[in-house]
Amino acid sequence: MRNKNNIDSEYLNRFAGRSYFMQGDEAIAYGSLYAGCDFFAGYPITPASEIAEVMAAELPHVDGYYIQMEDELASLSAVIGAVWGGAKGMTATSGPGFSLMQENIGYALMTETPCVIVNVQRSGPSTGQATKPAQGDVMQARWGTHGDHEIIALSPNSVQECFELGIEAFNLAEEYRTPVIILMDGEVGHMREKITMPLLDTLNIRERRLAEDDELIFGGELIPPMAEFGQGRFIHITGSTHKETGIRDVETQETHEILVSRLCKKIKDNQDKISRYEEIYMEDAEVVVISYGATSRPAKGAILRARNEGKKIGMLRLVTIWPFPEHKLTELGNEVKKIIVPEMNLGQLSREIERFVNCEVISVPKIGGIAHTIDEIYSAIIKEV
Amino acid sequence: MANEVDKKEIVEKHRHRLYKYLREEVLPTAFCPGCGCGIVLNCFAHAVDELQIDPKDMVAVTGIGCSSWIPSPYLLVDTLHTTHGRPIPFATGVKVANPDKTVVVIAGDGDLIGIGGNHLIHAARRNIDIKVFLVNNLIYGMTGGQVAPTTPSGIPTATSPYGNLEHPFEIAELVAAAGATYVTRWTTYHVFPLMESMQKALTKKGFSFIEIRSPCPTSYGRKIDQKRGSDTMLEYKESSVRIQDAAKMSSEELNGKIIIGKFVDKDKDEFTDNLRKLNQKVRNEKIGRDPEEWSLS
Numbered sequence: 001m002r003n004k005n006n007i008d009s010e011y012l013n014r015f016a017g018r019s020y021f022m023q024g025d026e027a028i029a030y031g032s033l034y035a036g037c038d039f040f041a042g043y044p045i046t047p048a049s050e051i052a053e054v055m056a057a058e059l060p061h062v063d064g065y066y067i068q069m070e071d072e073l074a075s076l077s078a079v080i081g082a083v084w085g086g087a088k089g090m091t092a093t094s095g096p097g098f099s100l101m102q103e104n105i106g107y108a109l110m111t112e113t114p115c116v117i118v119n120v121q122r123s124g125p126s127t128g129q130a131t132k133p134a135q136g137d138v139m140q141a142r143w144g145t146h147g148d149h150e151i152i153a154l155s156p157n158s159v160q161e162c163f164e165l166g167i168e169a170f171n172l173a174e175e176y177r178t179p180v181i182i183l184m185d186g187e188v189g190h191m192r193e194k195i196t197m198p199l200l201d202t203l204n205i206r207e208r209r210l211a212e213d214d215e216l217i218f219g220g221e222l223i224p225p226m227a228e229f230g231q232g233r234f235i236h237i238t239g240s241t242h243k244e245t246g247i248r249d250v251e252t253q254e255t256h257e258i259l260v261s262r263l264c265k266k267i268k269d270n271q272d273k274i275s276r277y278e279e280i281y282m283e284d285a286e287v288v289v290i291s292y293g294a295t296s297r298p299a300k301g302a303i304l305r306a307r308n309e310g311k312k313i314g315m316l317r318l319v320t321i322w323p324f325p326e327h328k329l330t331e332l333g334n335e336v337k338k339i340i341v342p343e344m345n346l347g348q349l350s351r352e353i354e355r356f357v358n359c360e361v362i363s364v365p366k367i368g369g370i371a372h373t374i375d376e377i378y379s380a381i382i383k384e385v
Numbered sequence: 386m387a388n389e390v391d392k393k394e395i396v397e398k399h400r401h402r403l404y405k406y407l408r409e410e411v412l413p414t415a416f417c418p419g420c421g422c423g424i425v426l427n428c429f430a431h432a433v434d435e436l437q438i439d440p441k442d443m444v445a446v447t448g449i450g451c452s453s454w455i456p457s458p459y460l461l462v463d464t465l466h467t468t469h470g471r472p473i474p475f476a477t478g479v480k481v482a483n484p485d486k487t488v489v490v491i492a493g494d495g496d497l498i499g500i501g502g503n504h505l506i507h508a509a510r511r512n513i514d515i516k517v518f519l520v521n522n523l524i525y526g527m528t529g530g531q532v533a534p535t536t537p538s539g540i541p542t543a544t545s546p547y548g549n550l551e552h553p554f555e556i557a558e559l560v561a562a563a564g565a566t567y568v569t570r571w572t573t574y575h576v577f578p579l580m581e582s583m584q585k586a587l588t589k590k591g592f593s594f595i596e597i598r599s600p601c602p603t604s605y606g607r608k609i610d611q612k613r614g615s616d617t618m619l620e621y622k623e624s625s626v627r628i629q630d631a632a633k634m635s636s637e638e639l640n641g642k643i644i645i646g647k648f649v650d651k652d653k654d655e656f657t658d659n660l661r662k663l664n665q666k667v668r669n670e671k672i673g674r675d676p677e678e679w680s681l682s
Contacts, residue, residue: 014676015676018676018677018680018681019680019681020679020680020681021681039478039481039482041474041477041478057673057674058673058674060663060664060667060668060673061667061668061673063664063668065481065482065660065664067477067478067481069474069477069507070474070503070504070507071503073470073471073474073504074471074473074474074477074503074504074507075474077467077468077471077474077475077477077478077504078474078475078477078478078481079478080467080475080478081446081465081467081474081475081476081477081478081479081480081482082478082479082481082482083478083482084465084479084482085444085478085479085481085482085483085486086482086483087478087482089478103468104468104471107467107468194681229444229463229479229483229486230441230442230444230463230483230486231441232441233463234408234440234441234461234462234463234464235463235464236408236457236458236464236466237464237465237466238457238466239466239467239468240466247408247410247411247458248457248458248466
């Protein structure tokens with residue numbers, strides 16, 4: 001399907017060079033369009049619906065397709081089907097829908113289907129506070145689907161970064177042939193800020209590597225090339241354990257071990273390459289605040305205040321949450337005295353941090369649908385420095 | 386050595402003409418003796434051959450269950466073996482991305498009307514051009530004979546040991562009501578009308594649906610004194626009533642009968658056509674967001 005002509009760039013370039021005042025959700029949608037997304041299937045849910053609304057309005061302009069499906073199970077199913085038909089596909093949802101997508105996220109991992117799943121996190125469990133933001137799906141993004149696996153999850157903290165990570169998510173999905181999760185929060189999704197959009201040609205857009213001749217598409221190398229329907233290869237795609245040819249083999253222990261180990265290895269071995277983070281005032285920091293998404297904004301405010309008072313405090317903001325930047329954290333744990341972790345959950349990432357550092361880790365949790373204030377984080381910091 | 390070459394030649398010479406539609410390396414099939422899946426596979430290959438559809442132009446999508454093995458791995462076409470119950474939404478994505486391909490779903494009752502029932506009626510409502518062949522054996526066969534949403538009332542199964550307390554779906558009627566443009570029901574006994582109906586389904590644009598009643602002696606037949614597949618075939622022969630005749634019969638007379646034939650054959654605008662028309666319209670008329678108006682000055 002992806003018969004890319006200059007319609008896309010012509011249409012998208014109309015937006016370039018100007019500033020807009022838009023929501024994080026909208027910016028994610030525009031980022032994905034710049035990345036070449038030409039298929040979106042979704043189901044309405046607060047606080048992610050605006051992504052679908054932009055895709056429904058804009059996809060026809062780039063000769064892409066939007067479908068509103070009957071539920072989130074169907075949404076990710078349709079995305080995966082379209083991707084094997086040559087599309088770049090995305091879906092967007094929030095906690096309840098993300099729960100429903102877990103089985104097909106596993107399917108996308110197992111079949112090495114590049115696609116993007118946006119989870120604009122809201123307060124849970126269950127229906128929770130449907131319209132309120134949270135960061136409670138950090139571990140669900142990591143371990144929501146069953147079986148051994150590695151996942152990539154990105155967490156933007158501004159509207160401009162939503163746009164950028166919308167592109168980055170597709171690039172990572174194609175590079176590692178894997179589903180990528182944009183794990184944003186309702187705060188960032190619904191926040192309005194000024195953003196600018198660039199000319200398409202100035203961006204680095206990763207295109208799909210397709211198999212040539214008789215190259216294997218389910219093995220033979222760490223990240224095998226893909227194929228598409230209709231090439232006459234008679235490809236066989238299954239979520240069952242399969243051989244390098246794609247044909248099911250659920251009886252042989254080695255087949256499963258080779259396959260699942262490779263799927264994990266392709267992410268694990270590249271974790272330092274995939275990891276992105278931002279460091280502020282880290283040169284002399286004795287105490288470090290680690291945060292991500294919406295929480296990183298009041299965290300930054302609190303740190304600036306403390307720095308003004310001469311406190312030796314720095315900040316590490318995670319842009320990629322998964323794969324977890326283990327090496328960076330271990331290093332950091334040897335350099336600083338304490339790590340403070342504010343997050344809009346009861347301490348999900350702080351526990352992960354504890355696994356890799358020698359120093360003390362202090363969790364500053366907040367739930368209930370309201371983000372931390374600068375004062376709250378400042379008081380937590382000031383006790384520790 | 387020479388003998389071996391001869392043998393190969395003989396095999397080639399006597400190879401069934403439909404063999405080319407199968408993945409040779411995975412044969413023989415894993416189907417039980419008396420299972421209807423082989424008949425469905427045979428009918429499908431015949432229909433494709435009759436229509437001279439190039440297998441390169443076809444994508445088979447399937448779910449979980451015995452009949453999902455008909456296309457995966459046996460059919461030599463591009464094959465997407467999906468999660469349980471989801472072949473229709475997967476096929477929806479495939480069809481939208483590849484409108485020129487013939488997109489076929491072959492799967493069972495547990496998959497398509499049990500766990501995946503919602504997708505079935507929504508695809509029928511959308512009238513997307515995919516071809517669904519639902520192999521209905523009235524039971525969850527692969528998992529060992531548990532009660533299904535198609536199991537008749539009163540039947541004892543592995544999970545209804547005292548008899549099924551529920552009422553079954555009449556699937557063809559349901560899909561017809563949901564808006565499909567071509568709906569038939571046949572059994573594996575009625576191979577010629579089934580093949581003909583498959584050809585019609587494959588060529589008619591829109592959501593085409595065939596419910597195929599198919600024996601499962603291993604997990605269902607033995608519970609109802611049909612220990613061999615042929616016992617169930619006999620029932621199909623004796624209990625099937627053409628839909629035209631059924632219209633003249635009372636509900637008492639129809640009790641225990643299988644209504645076969647064509648339920649719907651109508652025309653309606655098709656979903657992927659509509660998507661394409663929309664794209665053309667939007668781009669020709671340049672309707673949409675104006676960056677100049679929208680941007681901050």
